[in-house]
Structures are given as structure tokens and as C-alpha cells.
Amino acid sequence: MADALIHPTAVIEPGATIGTGVRIGPFCVVGPRVRLDDGVELKSHVVVSGDTSIGEETTVFPFASIGEVPQDLKFRGEDVRLEIGARNRIREYVTMNPGTAGGGGLTRVGDDGLFMASSHVGHDCRIGDRVILANSVAIAGHCVLEDDVIVGGLSGVHQWVRIGRGAMIGAVTMVTADVIPYGLVQGPRGHLDGLNLVGLRRRGASRADIAALRDLLGALGRGSFRDAARQRADGSVTTMERDVLDFILGPSDRSFLAPRPE
Structure with missing residues (x-):
């Protein structure tokens, strides 16, 4: 815990690994199998549990729940993991679950993502780098979101769906099938609506x-x-x-x- 700044009301269970320069705010709970890499910040009232690692300089905002057991009725307490990369911004009330035995036992989140308030990453997902989930986006289990995907607010992604790199999902869209790279999808029941031109030009x-x-x-x-x-x-x-x-x-x-x- 070298150079870590931990509020006296935070609960850090024995066995947790705390990197250099970590900041843990009031009323946070960090479980015994958690690893927080250098420069991670938990603002306040954050729960990090399970076999969970959070990469350097990631910031987790109040009331997020990271690493709690997956929302899968088949889960029976197997040894599963959640790996979160570096420099992510995980906003208020976000939930991220570890994997399940039936899905390989691992949920992985890449680097430099923005997960806005109340978004959810389900069990066994693979989330790439620079992914943005807007407010209240729900990603079901076993999904793959490749690098630079953006999902608009209040959208849902059905389990086992893949979304290719650079694709954009408009707000209030239900995605029930795979989305090709650089595609633009929008509508209550999403259809491919051309290319993500804004994202392509930014790239x-x-x-x-x-x-x-x-x-x-x-x-x-x-x-x-x-x-x-x-x-x-x-x-x-x-x-x-x-x-x-x-x-x-x-x-x-x-x-x-x-x-x-x-």
C-alpha cells in the first residue's frame, strides 16, 4: 500500500493488493482477492469484490459495484475472474460481473473506456479498448465489443452478440444480432443504417x-x-x-x- 491514500471509513480486507498512489474514498469496500494497480481511484461508496483486477489510473465513481457474482442462475460459486484495463472511467452505479464456468470464467474490459452512469457489463463479455457505453446501456452475457465501439444511452445488447470495431449503436436501440465493423445501427429493433461516418472520420x-x-x-x-x-x-x-x-x-x-x- 505504498503511498496509498485510504479513507479511515473504507474497508480493505486482508489479502487485497493495493498499488502505489491508489486513492480509496469513504465507505468503499475492497475484497480480499482484489488487485488495484498504481494510481487507481475509488471515489466513495464503491464495492470491488471477487477475483477482480483494475488497471492503473482507472477511476471508479460512487456506488459502482465491480466484480460481484454474475447474474446467471447457473452460477454455483465457481472460481471466476474480472479483468479491467488501464485508464478507464467507470461512473456512478455501473455494474461489471466476472465470468462463469460456462463462458470461460473471465470477463475482460480493455483500456481507456468510458462507462457512463448505470451501465452494465455482463458475465463473460470481452470489451475492447476505447469503448463508450452511455447511460443505462445493458450488455448481456458472452458479448464481444471490439475496439472503439460506442453504444448510445438506454440501449441493450442481446447475449452472445458481437459488435465490430468502430461501430456505433444509436440511443434506445435493441441489438439482437451481430453488427459489422464501422456500422451504424439505430431504431427500437436495430437495423444497419449505413456506416458510422463520424467515427470513421475521427479515425x-x-x-x-x-x-x-x-x-x-x-x-x-x-x-x-x-x-x-x-x-x-x-x-x-x-x-x-x-x-x-x-x-x-x-x-x-x-x-x-x-x-x-x-
Whole structure:
């Protein structure tokens, strides 16, 4: 606990590992198997439990519950983990659960994410780097969100769904199938609504990159995503097109969100 600043009302159970420069505010509870890396801050009234690690310089805001047992009726107290990366901002009332035996026993959250108030990361999820979950977003168990995904407020993601890198989900959307990289999804029952142009431009995508992705999206919309992807996979494609094709042809038994029928 070198150089850690711990409020006298906080409860740090024996066995917890506390890094250099950690700040733990009033009425926090840190369990015996928790590891807080250097520079982590728990504001106040934060509960971190289970076999949970939180990466350096992550800040957790009041009333978050991190590492409590998964919301899965099949869970019987197995040895499971939650790993959270560096420099995340975990806001008020956020919940993040560890894995389950049926899902590999691990929930992993990447670096530099923003998890806004009352958002939830379910058991056995894989959350990439620079992911943003807006207020009250619910990510069900076994989901994969790749790097740079943004999910708008009050949205839900069905269990086992994958969302590809750079995709954006609009507010108040229910996502029930896989979302291709760089896609834009919105609507009460989400449909693929083109490309996430704002995100692409922020990533420095050129006009040629965007034109190629639009052409690919048009080809995908004319039939089976997997059949169209196989036809293109052996040709000359851009790096971003390759991201989409590899995602579509990757291991998944779910369907894909498609453009809304005209």
C-alpha cells in the first residue's frame, strides 16, 4: 500500500493488493482477492469484490459495484475472474460481473473506456479498448465489443452478440444480432443504417476508404452476408474492408443486422 491514500471509513480486507498512489474514498469496500494497480481511484461508496483486477489510473465513481457474482442462475460459486484495463472511467452505479464456468470464467474490459452512469457489463463479455457505453446501456452475457465501439444511452445488447470495431449503436436501440465493423445501427429493433461516418472520420479514414466500405455494404445488402463476404475475401481489399470481411467470416452462429427493408 505504498503511498496509498485510504479513507479511515473504507474497508480493505486482508489479502487485497493495493498499488502505489491508489486513492480509496469513504465507505468503499475492497475484497480480499482484489488487485488495484498504481494510481487507481475509488471515489466513495464503491464495492470491488471477487477475483477482480483494475488497471492503473482507472477511476471508479460512487456506488459502482465491480466484480460481484454474475447474474446467471447457473452460477454455483465457481472460481471466476474480472479483468479491467488501464485508464478507464467507470461512473456512478455501473455494474461489471466476472465470468462463469460456462463462458470461460473471465470477463475482460480493455483500456481507456468510458462507462457512463448505470451501465452494465455482463458475465463473460470481452470489451475492447476505447469503448463508450452511455447511460443505462445493458450488455448481456458472452458479448464481444471490439475496439472503439460506442453504444448510445438506454440501449441493450442481446447475449452472445458481437459488435465490430468502430461501430456505433444509436440511443434506445435493441441489438439482437451481430453488427459489422464501422456500422451504424439505430431504431427500437436495430437495423444497419449505413456506416458510422463520424467515427470513421475521427479515425482518419480517407474518402477512398469510406467509398470502399460503402461499396462493400451495398454488396452485403444484396444477399447473404457470409456468401457476399466469401466472394470478396480473396480479392484486393482495403484494410478496413478486410476488418469487415474477417468479422463476418469469423466464428459465430448468430445472424447479422441488415439494412431495413425498403
